Amino acid sequence: MDDELAFGELLFERKKINYSSILMYVVVAILIVLIFFYYFFGCAVVLGQSMENTLKNGQRCVLLKHGYTVERGDIVTIEHPNPKKDGEMLIKRVIALGGDKILYVRSDGNKYVDMYVCKSGETHFKLANEKYLKEERMNYDVGELNSKFKDKNGNIIPTAMYHAQEVIESIGIDGENLDYDQKLILDCVITVPKGYIYYLGDNRNHSSDSRYYGPCKTSAVTGKIIEISEKGSMLEDFLNFMFST
Numbered sequence: 001m002d003d004e005l006a007f008g009e010l011l012f013e014r015k016k017i018n019y020s021s022i023l024m025y026v027v028v029a030i031l032i033v034l035i036f037f038y039y040f041f042g043c044a045v046v047l048g049q050s051m052e053n054t055l056k057n058g059q060r061c062v063l064l065k066h067g068y069t070v071e072r073g074d075i076v077t078i079e080h081p082n083p084k085k086d087g088e089m090l091i092k093r094v095i096a097l098g099g100d101k102i103l104y105v106r107s108d109g110n111k112y113v114d115m116y117v118c119k120s121g122e123t124h125f126k127l128a129n130e131k132y133l134k135e136e137r138m139n140y141d142v143g144e145l146n147s148k149f150k151d152k153n154g155n156i157i158p159t160a161m162y163h164a165q166e167v168i169e170s171i172g173i174d175g176e177n178l179d180y181d182q183k184l185i186l187d188c189v190i191t192v193p194k195g196y197i198y199y200l201g202d203n204r205n206h207s208s209d210s211r212y213y214g215p216c217k218t219s220a221v222t223g224k225i226i227e228i229s230e231k232g233s234m235l236e237d238f239l240n241f242m243f244s245t
């Protein structure tokens with residue numbers, strides 16, 4: 001009888017040890033997952049209307065903080081270029097990379113402006129085809145107080161006078177054999193420096209971006225948006241749980 005009791009106690013102790021080991025492994029695994037999540041992922045909260053209709057005020061987004069490359073068309077978070085807003089982030093779309101060229105062309109009596117892009121390594125501009133914009137055209141009237149074609153120093157960003165799209169796209173950036181008007185157009189080109197990005201909001205007429213702050217260093221990009229939550233979704237509930245303050 002004593003032997004049977006001793007054997008039973010031994011089995012019970014072994015089960016306790018097994019349960020403790022399993023619990024320890026589960027806790028360690030959860031900690032590893034959490035550390036991995038917090039290192040590679042984050043949460044960005046949209047503030048304002050500058051990224052409408054893609055992103056709306058108050059929406060939460062899953063942010064990849066490491067292991068990504070910045071590409072044209074990406075939505076990224078950027079360290080705020082205003083030193084008075086240290087610690088705040090901008091959420092904008094990457095329009096051009098280092099070596100790319102941007103050209104703004106006025107149209108319709110200087111009421112609107114179109115944007116052309118010449119990617120690094122290419123020789124001609126192409127009209128930007130952006131399906132995600134809230135409004136199809138950018139307002140240009142620099143007489144408006146909310147004009148987004150003045151930099152932070154109050155200088156008007158260079159923009160070319162109206163020419164037909166075919167004319168703009170036929171001008172080579174080598175600058176050879178150009179007439180006077182074509183040279184004036186090329187004088188308005190903005191070249192993105194190497195190691196920088198040019199970023200804009202999808203709501204172009206209500207966004208402070210590279211038109212105001214200029215290009216930013218790639219190192220100022222703090223993350224890349226990989227998922228957008230919808231109100232009441234499981235993703236939003238999860239982000240609220242993980243990042244609620």
